[in-house]
Amino acid sequence: MSRHLLSAADFDREQATLFLDTAAQIEAALAGREVKKLPTLRGRTVVNLFYEDSTRTRISFELAAKRLSADVINFSAKGSSVSKGESLKDTALTLEAMGADAVVVRHSMSGAPHRLALWVRGCVVNAGDGTHEHPTQALLDAYTMRSRLGRLEGLRVTIVGDVLHSRVARSNVLLLATLGAEVTLVAPPTLLPVGIETWPVEVAFDLDGALPKADVVMMLRVQRERMAESYFPSPREYSRRYGLDATRMAMLPDDAIVMHPGPMNRGMEIAAEVADSVRSTIVEQVRNGLSVRMAVLYLLLSGAEVSL
Amino acid sequence: MKSASEAADAAASPSPDRLILEAGDLGRVIDRIAHQILEKSDGARDTVLVGIPTRGAPLARRLAARMHAFEGVVVPVGVLDTTLYRDDLRLRGVRPLEQTTEPPGGIGGLLVVLVDDVLYSGRTVRAALDALRELGRPRAVQLAVLVDRGHRELPIRADYVGKNIPTAPAEQVRVLLEEVDGTDAVLLRGGPR
Numbered sequence: 001m002s003r004h005l006l007s008a009a010d011f012d013r014e015q016a017t018l019f020l021d022t023a024a025q026i027e028a029a030l031a032g033r034e035v036k037k038l039p040t041l042r043g044r045t046v047v048n049l050f051y052e053d054s055t056r057t058r059i060s061f062e063l064a065a066k067r068l069s070a071d072v073i074n075f076s077a078k079g080s081s082v083s084k085g086e087s088l089k090d091t092a093l094t095l096e097a098m099g100a101d102a103v104v105v106r107h108s109m110s111g112a113p114h115r116l117a118l119w120v121r122g123c124v125v126n127a128g129d130g131t132h133e134h135p136t137q138a139l140l141d142a143y144t145m146r147s148r149l150g151r152l153e154g155l156r157v158t159i160v161g162d163v164l165h166s167r168v169a170r171s172n173v174l175l176l177a178t179l180g181a182e183v184t185l186v187a188p189p190t191l192l193p194v195g196i197e198t199w200p201v202e203v204a205f206d207l208d209g210a211l212p213k214a215d216v217v218m219m220l221r222v223q224r225e226r227m228a229e230s231y232f233p234s235p236r237e238y239s240r241r242y243g244l245d246a247t248r249m250a251m252l253p254d255d256a257i258v259m260h261p262g263p264m265n266r267g268m269e270i271a272a273e274v275a276d277s278v279r280s281t282i283v284e285q286v287r288n289g290l291s292v293r294m295a296v297l298y299l300l301l302s303g304a305e306v307s308l
Numbered sequence: 309m310k311s312a313s314e315a316a317d318a319a320a321s322p323s324p325d326r327l328i329l330e331a332g333d334l335g336r337v338i339d340r341i342a343h344q345i346l347e348k349s350d351g352a353r354d355t356v357l358v359g360i361p362t363r364g365a366p367l368a369r370r371l372a373a374r375m376h377a378f379e380g381v382v383v384p385v386g387v388l389d390t391t392l393y394r395d396d397l398r399l400r401g402v403r404p405l406e407q408t409t410e411p412p413g414g415i416g417g418l419l420v421v422l423v424d425d426v427l428y429s430g431r432t433v434r435a436a437l438d439a440l441r442e443l444g445r446p447r448a449v450q451l452a453v454l455v456d457r458g459h460r461e462l463p464i465r466a467d468y469v470g471k472n473i474p475t476a477p478a479e480q481v482r483v484l485l486e487e488v489d490g491t492d493a494v495l496l497r498g499g500p501r
Contacts, residue, residue: 032410038392
C-alpha cells in the first residue's frame with residue numbers, strides 16, 4: 001500500500017477491493033452501536049487542508065478521523081496565513097513541523113496534492129485537485145454501486161455531463177476500469193476533455209440512447225464556477241438534452257440506480273423528483289463516504305512507518 | 309491467511325515442523341474444553357461464545373456444536389474482530405479487517421467466553437476486552453484457547469487451555485483448522501534444533 005492516496009489509478013484491483021472490503025467491515029463493526037467510535041488512530045493527527053470550499057468532503061473526512069480517535073485540525077484558506085500570501089509549500093512545512101501524520105488536501109490547482117506529497121513526510125490524501133482527480137469520491141461511488149447492485153465486474157456505468165471539468169468523472173473512470181466495469185461517457189462535445197479517445201471508455205452524445213442499457217447512471221454537476229466560457233447555448237438547452245428527468249429515468253432498466261456526487265443543481269442536470277426517487281443513492285453516497293474515508297485513513301495510517 | 313495447499317506443503321516438505329496435535333487429538337481437546345465450559349457455567353446457562361478471527365471463529369462454532377451434542381444446549385456464537393483495537397498497529401503492517409458479528413441476543417449480563425487459537429503475548433485478548441466493551445457489559449468474561457505458548461506481555465491468563473506448549477520466541481505455533489486450512493492439526497515450526 002502506498003503512503004499516499006493521490007490518484008484512483010494508483011492501485012490495482014486487489015488494493016481497490018481492500019479499500020472497499022475494509023469500509024464494509026468498518027460499517028458492520030459500527031452498525032447499531034451507541035458510541036460510534038474506535039480507538040484505532042489514537043494519538044495521530046490528521047490535518048484537513050482545504051483551499052477550496054467544500055461541505056461534504058471536509059465534514060466527511062473530519063468525522064472519519066474523529067470516529068477513529070485521531071486529532072483533527074481543520075484548515076481553510078480563508079482566515080489563514082494563505083490570505084497573507086503564504087505559499088502551499090510553506091504552509092505544508094508548517095503543518096509538518098507541527099507533526100501532522102496525514103494531510104487531507106483539497107486545492108483548486110490540479111496536481112497540488114502530488115507536489116505536497118514531495119514536501120511532507122506524512123500521508124497525503126487527495127480530496128479533490130482542480131479538474132483532475134477525487135479518488136475517495138470514486139471509492140465511495142464504487143462502494144455504493146457494489147452494495148446496491150452486488151457487483152462491479154461487468155457493470156454498465158453511464159456518466160453524464162461536464163466531464164471536462166469533473167475530477168469525479170476522471171477518478172471514477174480510472175477506478176471503474178480497474179474494477180472491471182464498463183463506462184460510457186455522455187456529454188456535449190464541448191464538455192469532453194482533449195484526449196478522451198485514450199480513456200478506457202465509450203463516448204456517446206445521445207443520453208436517450210445510452211439510458212436503456214445502463215445499470216448505473218451518474219449525473220455530474222454543471223460547475224458554474226468553472227464555466228468562464230460558454231460551453232452550451234443555455235442552461236435550458238443543456239437541461240433538455242443532458243438533464244435527467246422522470247421521463248428519462250423511466251427508460252432505465254428496473255434495478256438501475258441514479259447517482260450524483262453533490263452538490264446538486266436541482267432542475268439543471270437532475271430533476272428534483274429524480275433526486276428524491278427510490279433509485280437515487282445520493283444520500284447513501286454521503287453515508288458510505290464516511291465508512292470509505294475511515295477505511296482510507298486506517299489503511300494509510302496504521303502500520304505506517306511514517307510520521308515523527 | 310494460510311491456504312490449504314500451503315498447509316499440505318508444510319506437511320510434505322522436510323522442514324522442521326513438529327506435529328503437536330493431529331486431527332484426532334484436536335477433536336478430543338475441543339471436547340474437553342466444551343465439557344469444562346459446561347461444568348464451570350452450570351450447563352452453559354446465560355453463556356455466549358465469542359470467537360476471535362481468523363481461527364477463533366470456527367473454534368467457537370465447534371465448541372458450541374459439541375456443547376449442543378453433549379447437553380442439548382444452544383449456545384449463541386459471535387465473532388469479534390479486534391484489529392481496530394490493537395495497540396501495535398503502528399509497529400506491524402496493515403492488516404485486513406474481518407467481519408464482527410454480535411451473538412444473537414447480545415452479551416449484556418451474560419458470561420462471555422472468548423475463544424482464540426493461540427495465546428501468546430496477550431495483546432489480542434487485551435484488544436478483545438476493549439472491543440467487547442463496545443458491544444455491552446457482560447456479567448463476566450472468560451478465555452478459552454487451543455494452545456497456550458507462554459511469553460505473556462500482559463497480566464492475562466486463560467480459563468480453559470487445550471494444550472500448554474513451551475516454546476522459544478523464535479518458534480512458530482501453527483493451528484490448522486478444517487474450515488480455514490482444509491485440515492486439522494497443530495504444528496510447531498522453526499527455532500533452534
